């Protein structure tokens with residue numbers, strides 16, 4: 001992957017006392033340090049409206065990082081080195097004067113090579129960038145990292161992106177979609193473009209349908225108000241699911257350079273057939289969970305969650321998408337995501353076409369099934385290919401066949417494989433100026449354009465979510481969505 005040759009020498013975490021920083025960013029930075037990937041002298045400045053003094057923050061972080069599931073054992077020596085990198089500073093992001101203090105604090109080297117991670121509400125993105133610029137804090141090699149939700153629709157997304165663009169060039173903006181930091185998502189690129197086996201079949205001639213599922217067992221819980229503003233379509237499909245779809249469907253980029261990859265992803269997004277008011281009932285399903293049980297535990301319905309009220313927000317969405325281009329014409333892409341599903345898993349499932357003609361007389365109980373490829377992102381990280389095999393033994397009724405899996409599990413294939421945090425990869429890439437795994441503005445806007453069409457369609461025909469019991473796979477119409485085209489969801 002391409003690095004731009006400018007290594008960042010420090011990171012300033014806005015929202016340094018917030019949930020994202022504590023759960024993900026600090027543990028990721030610690031793990032990068034442990035793996036020897038933080039440059040010598042690299043500094044971490046945590047800023048927030050209310051934040052402890054440096055010493056107290058370090059003590060706090062020691063506990064947080066030690067209890068992070070990915071860290072497990074804190075190495076005393078690494079911890080000493082890491083703690084010395086961290087300082088805290090109280091700063092109100094909306095107060096221009098506070099940036100003068102930040103400038104003083106950062107003076108003394110490396111101003112030009114600072115990364116700013118905006119782990120704050122997107123409402124502040126424009127303000128922070130403007131204030132950084134006015135305080136002279138955005139040098140030539142500065143990078144600003146930010147995350148979704150980049151808007152609520154195309155219009156608000158343009159407003160946010162526009163306000164950031166007033167202060168920064170597009171190449172200095174690193175938009176995170178944490179799914180792109182996941183190991184198996186990157187492996188998808190290797191699977192497709194480092195093997196010759198799949199490419200000849202990777203099109204409408206070889207593939208019958210593609211399914212992408214992100215199933216979660218959690219509900220809206222503590223973030224009800226935030227979630228209720230977005231719903232599953234905006235929260236998961238507009239970003240994570242469309243990014244996965246792009247990586248599955250894109251043409252081979254000419255190289256692994258960021259613009260080459262992102263150009264191909266944008267083409268996919270622009271080729272998505274719009275789903276409008278005439279199509280929504282046929283091609284989309286909206287659901288909302290009611291009370292039920294997940295993992296043997298009773299859970300309340302969406303509207304009964306803490307902070308909840310009557311709502312038409314969907315917690316489940318299933319879609320049948322089509323890509324209007326030469327490669328994918330006629331191949332349905334089924335996308336499905338939901339909260340309070342029976343099981344947590346994320347997978348990409350490729351159903352190949354059946355063989356054109358069988359020469360095998362099929363004895364009772366034997367079945368010839370088409371090849372399938374499953375790329376599982378979580379909880380396990382594995383790639384499984386199902387192929388037909390002869391069942392060993394003699395029979396007077398013909399050859400018995402069975403579909404059997406060839407499985408590649410990353411934990412067993414790679415000794416000492418450590419499952420990392422997606423943010424480790426993303427911070428490391430941003431530090432080296434590698435933009436490949438970050439989302440460009442035109443990608444975000446193309447994704448919103450398609451999603452807005454669905455939202456407008458729902459509104460026009462008054463399509464409200466159907467109820468499904470917590471602990472089930474969504475409304476029954478989700479099964480009808482695939483079945484009326486002769487397909488079935490791959491169940492984990």
Ligand code: BG6
Nearest residue numbers: 178214216218235236240346378
């Ligand atoms: C976030 C969504 O972007 O992704 C959450 O806002 C969701 O609602 C989360 O739970 C899922 O991420 P992961 O990595 O746990 O699959």
